[in-house]
Amino acid sequence: MVQKNSTAQSAPRGRPRSFDTDEVLDRVRDTFWRYGYAGTSMDQLSAATGLHKPSLYGAFGDKKKLYLAALDNYLADVRAEFAEAFAIPDLFESLEAMTEWSIDKFMGKDELGTGCFMMHTAMPEASEDPDISRAVRESMDSLDRALVRRFEKAMEAGQISAEADPHALAMVMVANHYEISGRARAGYARAELRALADRAIKLVKAMAGAPA
Amino acid sequence: MVQKNSTAQSAPRGRPRSFDTDEVLDRVRDTFWRYGYAGTSMDQLSAATGLHKPSLYGAFGDKKKLYLAALDNYLADVRAEFAEAFAIPDLFESLEAMTEWSIDKFMGKDELGTGCFMMHTAMPEASEDPDISRAVRESMDSLDRALVRRFEKAMEAGQISAEADPHALAMVMVANHYEISGRARAGYARAELRALADRAIKLVKAMAGAPA
DNA sequence: CTATTTATGTACCTTACGGTATAGTACAGA
DNA sequence: TCTGTACTATACCGTAAGGTACATAAATAG
Numbered sequence A, B: 001m002v003q004k005n006s007t008a009q010s011a012p013r014g015r016p017r018s019f020d021t022d023e024v025l026d027r028v029r030d031t032f033w034r035y036g037y038a039g040t041s042m043d044q045l046s047a048a049t050g051l052h053k054p055s056l057y058g059a060f061g062d063k064k065k066l067y068l069a070a071l072d073n074y075l076a077d078v079r080a081e082f083a084e085a086f087a088i089p090d091l092f093e094s095l096e097a098m099t100e101w102s103i104d105k106f107m108g109k110d111e112l113g114t115g116c117f118m119m120h121t122a123m124p125e126a127s128e129d130p131d132i133s134r135a136v137r138e139s140m141d142s143l144d145r146a147l148v149r150r151f152e153k154a155m156e157a158g159q160i161s162a163e164a165d166p167h168a169l170a171m172v173m174v175a176n177h178y179e180i181s182g183r184a185r186a187g188y189a190r191a192e193l194r195a196l197a198d199r200a201i202k203l204v205k206a207m208a209g210a211p212a
Numbered sequence C: 001c002t003a004t005t006t007a008t009g010t011a012c013c014t015t016a017c018g019g020t021a022t023a024g025t026a027c028a029g030a
Numbered sequence D: 001t002c003t004g005t006a007c008t009a010t011a012c013c014g015t016a017a018g019g020t021a022c023a024t025a026a027a028t029a030g
Helices: A021-035 A042-049 A053-060 A063-086 A091-107 A117-126 A130-156 A166-186 A190-208 B021-035 B042-049 B053-060 B063-086 B091-107 B117-126 B130-156 B166-186 B190-208
Strands: none
Touching: A021 A042, A021 A053, A021 A063, A021 A117, A042 A053, A053 A063, A063 A091, A063 A117, A063 A130, A091 A130, A091 A166, A091 A190, A117 A130, A117 A166, A117 B117, A117 B166, A130 A166, A130 B166, A166 A190, A166 B117, A166 B130, A166 B166, A166 B190, A190 B166, A190 B190, B021 B042, B021 B053, B021 B063, B021 B117, B042 B053, B053 B063, B063 B091, B063 B117, B063 B130, B091 B130, B091 B166, B091 B190, B117 B130, B117 B166, B130 B166, B166 B190
């Protein structure tokens, strides 16, 4: 009991895992992404990860916990990327970076068109599963806040008019974000998504006005 | 062979159906709506409609055809309601009616929060199923066109500035529409959806300017 | 080296899935 | 009334679903 909360150097006791959890979660995420939560079987996940089912169950619990782990993984990734984009000093470069990343992600591998992982795999379950529903709400709120803060920062930096409404501006970008996700999954071409994003950025420019 | 394409008055030959197809499709739609396409079983649909499975298979084919029939049903409903809303002479009353109807639909029975049927049941399947993907694209295009036409009509009627951009205005309403759907399914309250819609309408007002 | 702990791999369990065979039933037409 | 036809009801089929028992393997602790 001496070293109760032992730090990282002490190796775990039994046989070590033969896989990297994050890599596995990436494969899991990609599989759920294509086929949806209900549409993905544990056998598919087993095949996609190369792990046998008992390993998956041992490491993550059950299908839902595995999904939630993949969702967390995805959302953390989004938050990190957006934080990076929003750290760019110029507002419109920020928005450009944000939309560019989204469109890349939403097109997916081989320009297949997969949309937002959360929108198209978590939302169908959200009406029946309060855990998933809460995760979605938290993520939406988080994106709202991040965008509002970004616009407030731009106002403080004098990049846009002091009379601009950060909440209205954030709404435009958020709604555009979700729309692009839907269009991507419906099979619209990258150029069409880009045009939508550009339109939104242009609108933000018009709304935000010249710096006072 | 005389009356090959007989008109409606000739009754069908065998035992008549004991159910009304549209009523059944409504129940089917509601069930898919809650649990998603993959998350809904034929047994659930059988229970929800009160029909035994052979009747469902006999009338609709298989699960996917049954789903597509429910989707068609839903989309026809949306088109009809929006056509009605867009027939209101005043533009902003039109938009009010459109959003009011959407929010009602998206909240669902008992304010449970179900979102748009197409967005949350068809989209997850869209990345793997070209039939569903195409139906979604057609529906999105149709809503785009309807909104653009509505704004053009408002311009012709001198309700908004002749310099306004109908496509930009339509984009705002469409993106807002899909966003409200997502928020509804994530469990946001009706008042929050209403506030989002009002913000979009307010933005449209600002963008459209006073009639020249 | 031995005991303990944890992960792996195979094989399997129970249940639920989409779909159907078959026997019976209600109608139109002759 | 008889016949053909289409729908209904029950019971069922083969398969795939989520999840696990159990024997084995690889590590640490003593």
